[in-house]
Amino acid sequence: GRRAGGRATTGDGGGTHDTAGRGTATGADAAGAAPQTGATTVGAKKTPGTATAAKTAVPKARPAAAEPGDLAVRPGExxxxxxxxxxxxxxxxxxxxxxxxxxxxxxxxxxxxxxxxxxxxxxxxxxxxxxxxxxxxxxxxxxxxxxxxxxxxxxxxxxxxxxYGLCENCGNPIGKARMQAFPRATLCVECKQKQERRY
CATH class of the missing domain: 1.10.287 (Helix Hairpins)
Structure with a gap:
């Protein structure tokens, strides 16, 4: 999106462009940035296949996993x-x-x-x-x-x-016992109960 008055605006790709036509590209924009002309910014065309290719690509090597001892546990566990x-x-x-x-x-x-x-x-x-x-x-x-x-x-x-093991709502440890019983849990028991009372 672009605003009048010379203020910087952010395009869809994350780069910022000012209204004079100068642009600073970031991330994926930098790789495929098109030449700048006068007062307009010409963005690189995104091919429709790019998003699907990213989803179906072979998974990259796992990032260095956190050390097991670093995962959250409740006091006493x-x-x-x-x-x-x-x-x-x-x-x-x-x-x-x-x-x-x-x-x-x-x-x-x-x-x-x-x-x-x-x-x-x-x-x-x-x-x-x-x-x-x-x-x-x-x-x-x-x-x-x-x-x-x-x-x-x-x-x-x-x-x-x-x-893994941290409540996505309050940030407190969910508890190892709960994680072992419900490996997909994202909320501690307290937050889960509050959520269920709301519905």
Whole structure:
């Protein structure tokens, strides 16, 4: 976005541009910055495939994971051991793989249901109703699996950054026992209870 009056504005790419046409590029902007001409800024075109390629690319090497002893625990709990951290990581990784398979299986089922619903000629209302219920059920299962997948991937990132076991609301330790029981937990018991009372 650009504002009149010579004030600096921030473009979509994160660089700042002033209204005289001078620009300072940052991050991804610097690599593909187009030449500056007079009072207009010509931005590099973003190809639609870039975002998808980033998601499907081979995962980069894991950043240096936080030391197991650095992960948060509640007072009175033993620190995380390397074995416990590896067990949590392995459990989350296998959950991610299982959920991805479940999602693609649901998507295949849904594709079949959508194909079949097109030729409903001759179906009575009960058949149509059953097909609709089955489709709604598959959609709900797929949505639930996607949500759990997101939570599992988030937990793995938190393990890598050393924030695993910290409440995302209050910043206090969630507790090792709770994390071992619910590896995807992001809130301490107190914050979780407050959240549930609100709904």
């Amino acid at each position: 033993e620190p995380w051991t390397p074995e416990e951290v590896e067990e949590a990581r392995a459990g989350l990784m296998s959950e991610v793989l299982r959920l991805r398979e479940e999602i693609s299986s649901s998507e295949r089922s849904l594709a079949g249901l959508m194909r079949d619903s097109g030729d409903g000629a001759g179906d009575d209302q009960a058949d149509t109703g059953t097909k609709n219920i089955t489709r709604e059920h598959e959609l709900a299962l797929a949505a639930n699996a996607r949500e759990m997948l997101t939570q599992s991937e988030h937990a793995l990132q938190r393990l890598d950054t050393g924030t």
